[in-house]
Amino acid sequence: MQHLTEGADTVDIGGRNLREVIENIDRESPGIRSALVEGDKLRPGVAVVVNGCVSHLGLLQKVQNDSEIQFIPMISGG
Amino acid sequence: MYKIDSKVRVSAKVNSEHVQFLCESRQSLLEVLRDTLQLTGTKEGCNDGNCGACSVLVNGELINSCCMFAVEAEECEIETVEGLALHGKLHPLQVAFIEENALQCGMCTPGILMSSKALLERKPNPTETDIREWLAGNLCRCTGYDRIVVAVMNASEKLQGSRRE
């Protein structure tokens, strides 16, 4: 999604939970929210990793001051 | 053998027991073993003779029971996996399969056991190639065949050993 952040592959942003984080990024780089969120949930097919662990709380996931967040395509198995 | 309406009465021996059953002429031996005689150990994998999951012995010959009509079983001696263990004692092949982890899901196992039995009756001391060639008609998707070949070799040694005693 670097085309939305003018080429930056990492952004530093504030927020108490993922919903706020995404809204804050979207303010600076419009389009991020609609890429990641559908309705009031993460878009299907998007998983989120916080500090190396997959989150099961989606937008409700609380984050800390120096949390590291990555949005990745879903991982599955067979 | 005689007919009742559209059904045929067949007399045969299955695992050394005399049986009589009624079947339609279009039913395969596989279907009748499983549904009529309730010997569900023999499995259906493809129903057209290509996977060996339905392998049984008929008069000592290895047969894909899906490719044989039940009416052809008249007066035949049929052996299925249920007949391998005698008086509660497992056949050395069954023991070897357990010990060598020669099964994973277990679906191909009955067919491979019957096929291996037929091999060991013909070649008591098979080589690895003999075993692989003989079992090429039995598909296994889980194990990669490695442990199966080892199990058959171990069983052949045990059987030869007990023959010597």
Place this chain on the structure above:
Amino acid sequence: MSKLKPRPPFRVVGSAPKRADALEKVTGRAQFSDDFYIPRMLHGKTLRSPHAHAIIKSIDVTRALSLPGVHAVITGADFPEPSVKRLRLGEAGYVDVQDMADNCIAKSKVFYDGHVIAAVAAENPHIAEEGVDLIDIEYEILTPVMDVKSAMADGAPVIHEDFTPGAFRAKTEKVLPNAGGLLLETGNITTAFSDCDIIVEREYTTETVHQGYIESHITTVQWDMNGHINIWTSSQGHFQIRDQVAVILNVPMNKITVTPLEIGGGFGGKVSTYLDPLAAMLSKKTGRAVKMAMSRNEALRATGPSSGTWSKVKIGAKSDGRIIAADLECAYEAGAFPGGPIGPGIMTATSRYKIPNLRLKGFDVIVNKPKIMPYRAPGGVQSNFPVESLVDELAEKLGRDPMELRVQNAMQSGDRLIMGLPCPEFDGKALLSKIKSHPHYKAPLEKENQGRGMAYAFYPHIGMQSDAKLTVNADGTVQVCTGSCDLSGTRTSLAMQAAEILGINLQNISCSIGATDAIGYTFMACGSRTTYSTGIAVITAAKKILSEMSGRAALIWDTGSDNIEFNEGEFSCRDNPKKSFTFKELASRLDETGGSLSASATVSPNDIGVQVAGHLVDVEVDIETGKLEILRYTAFQDAGKAVHPELVRGQMQGAAVQGIGWALNEEYFYNEKGQLANATLLDYRMPTSLDVPFIDTVILETPNPSHPFGVRGVGEVSIVPPVAAIANAIYNAVGVRLTSLPMKPGKILAEIKKLKEH
């Protein structure tokens, strides 16, 4: 490195006891789906489209209904609107319920040869089949689209008017017919490639392949008069089957019970429902239980295979061996409905190497083939094949040993994966070194047309939710019940984990699988998660048991619980070691200290774990016929901690042989009408015992810190390396690089001829 605390040596874990279910399986008494029956049940059969792409103009079931012995006929019109649009599965993705419902039975359009249009319930399967033949359908046949390139071409027939492309597409990309996309980028490949000293680039194709489980799809369903639906079937996840059936039939989830039966192979292909909603509807209409079984022909034509693909891959390196850029574009078949494995396929394409500049582009392409389903490491083989082949080619051009080039560029824990993900704990370099130091690596090859090749693969394993319940009986024996279906012996490896914690003998523990109304929600047996995630649930519940039992001992000895120690199966009093109970002794006192004892645990581990494998293969190529023989095969894999090493070996060997089949002979052939031409196990050619040698295995153990014993998932990754390992071996044998699967004799011969002509 490892964050695990040092522990005493394992007592049970790491041993190889006999599997608890083996006896039933070698005597033919284990109950698989087709062995189950209900008295007076009817049999259902399906009418399937012979056309790959068509509109259903009319269906007339009159003649079928009047056949004596036929009790009911259903079509798509009998099914309600699904109750939800999507079933979310956490990080494992989601299911589009309308697509899934339409896949079970077509509504107005059919999308592949074998797509169900109607189903008949009758007294026996033969009459049901006769009934199927009496259903009259009128079709308007449409042009089928059968491969990814045609589907994405300008002017291609659009198969679904209403699908939405995926989340990770760049908005500037052209919207392609029939394709959703995924784009992952880091760094700047344009400048990076201009900095490279060596660049290798090729196009690759792979064909559609099937999981090939020996047991087909079979289910028995009874829709009770009080509205409760009972399903008896084998699947990889009975909770997911329950949920899928609930939303398709618009029935509350608590009104459905799924009882798992023994499963004859899954490999990812039995995670989705096919027949259950049909059998349920037939049961509702007839008031009787209905059993439905797919024939092998139907299973091949209509159940999810794994994607055929087209890819273009370019990799660049500096002369000192650093791989600094990779550009991968891979179009994966999604089959008739969107949702193929581009996510994991693209993410694992290069993840085992540290490449700073990457552009990984995936397309999820709808074609008129059955809906793609997971097949052991979904997407992994298709992206590993090009990358591992090109890394070998790069090594040759750089004048470097291919193993050393991989070690130089290997991703390790502490590095960053694509997307910035911290790389989970694993040791790829240790695995690669193990391969290099193995005797196979240096064993001399005897003939000129023999060659050795290797490939390296990395695939995540998932956590997800698992439930376990333990009960201690008055005689000291223990029952473990989990919600995880047992594909190949996990009941034993779970019982072993319980035994390890409880300090008792394995013979005193039995492990069963609970139906959906008997145990808590448990995610599917897939993603190499059972021994890991359900193992954690079992361990957690076992620890609760110990804690409770310590409390009971404290009660008996009139002391505080913190005064109780548990060591090697014995509870003792810290300040009076003469006071002790064995587990069995204390169990016999449970009744008088509060009653019997059970504990459960629900876990959802959320660490991303890594499976890693490398395979080494020697081949001989007959230059007259192109026939390839595998001379020697060694599979290396890191199991973290092998709970039951023989079961781990079995996974490695089975997966390797599936990969060999994928490499050499398996493919779906479609005729010009889009009908599957090789829908039998004769012509869909899976490996037999004669096609493969012994598969030697080497298990490494780099503990996974997120499991108390260090367990990593092991079931999937070993299917990934065989294809590229064999391709690299063929090059080393006869100097030709195969870029299309399967690498059958005709293709090898054609390449050899081309080489001779130059």
